[in-house]
Amino acid sequence: MFWTLIGSTAATLTMLSFIPQIIRAYRTKHVKDVSPVMLFQLSLGVSLWIAYGAYRKDPIIIGANSVTLVTLIVLIAMYFAYGKK
């Protein structure tokens, strides 16, 4: 039970890790120091995780990586929206 809580907390913190970055970017309207290569590399990585999760029929892998992918897509959109400033 204790370790399930540790694992769940770990998964939640990493899954939602880009939320603070989205909030910061929204407030400052600046994202130029954020690496676009990182954003695309991670998007490809979590997309492959989703495919792997689908093959393994693992709803946790699919769900957690889908949430991260959505936050990454938001950040990539912000990168292009604010990038010209």
Next chain:
Amino acid sequence: MFWTLIGSTAATLTMLSFIPQIIRAYRTKHVKDVSPVMLFQLSLGVSLWIAYGAYRKDPIIIGANSVTLVTLIVLIAMYFAYGKK
């Protein structure tokens, strides 16, 4: 075999996702748009993953998250080193 390759590629891409960010920060000497909350949240998250991996005796979970933790520590050091500029 195909799916093992997909899973391994996914793990490698996500594990090393902060390498492009480190390279960008090193080149520009600017990291102020990167969210420090994200860096600390992720560091806590991967540290809990390492603890969970140790409990589960899973060398993949321990190894992958240890690599990510090292890159996060480097980025946090850069954040404070370049932050005053």
